Amino acid sequence: KAGVTQTPRYLIKTRGQQVTLSCSPISGHRSVSWYQQTPGQGLQFLFEYFSETQRNKGNFPGRFSGRQFSNSRSEMNVSTLELGDSALYLCASSLERGRETQYFGPGTRLLVL
């Protein structure tokens, strides 16, 4: 079974631009969570989607948004990029909500100049 895939793997943007990242969960998995990973703050939860609905949201500004499609694929969008948004963005999928094992993708490394 293929793992979690994320595209693109690397991205360079400039301040003020917006960006869309994509995540394809493991086949059959219905829950997708997004995390931001930085050296200073570690792994921080952005949001979780299940059955096309946002179920949980972390403490990030409204510039960060996401959605989930009927096939469980998910996208996250960051508008009006800031230098501090440079990070590794990780997507994790699990079969259901709750304490199911989360499987992480390789991440998208975003650099904002």
Add this chain to the structure above:
Amino acid sequence: QQQVKQSPQSLIVQKGGISIINCAYENTAFDYFPWYQQFPGKGPALLIAIRPDVSEKKEGRFTISFNKSAKQFSLHIMDSQPGDSATYFCAAGKSQGNLIFGKGTKLSVKP
């Protein structure tokens, strides 16, 4: 109440030694405590997880010890190998909630 504190930040261990990483949490509602291993350029991978109804769980060379009253849990890696060199994250969460991660421990195992 949502923090998970992890220590040490970095750890150097000789091959064959025991690596110990500690975590402390605040929220008594947390009921799931996983450990993740991350290699450079890869996403975190689940190593081992424990629920608060047991005090210890062992899988191969990896053991989680859990102290509910102290709100602490730790990862022990026995017979540490150079291939174990990675960053380790503890996490805590509750049913239907998201995981809160520690800041990570960079482990280097010297041959």
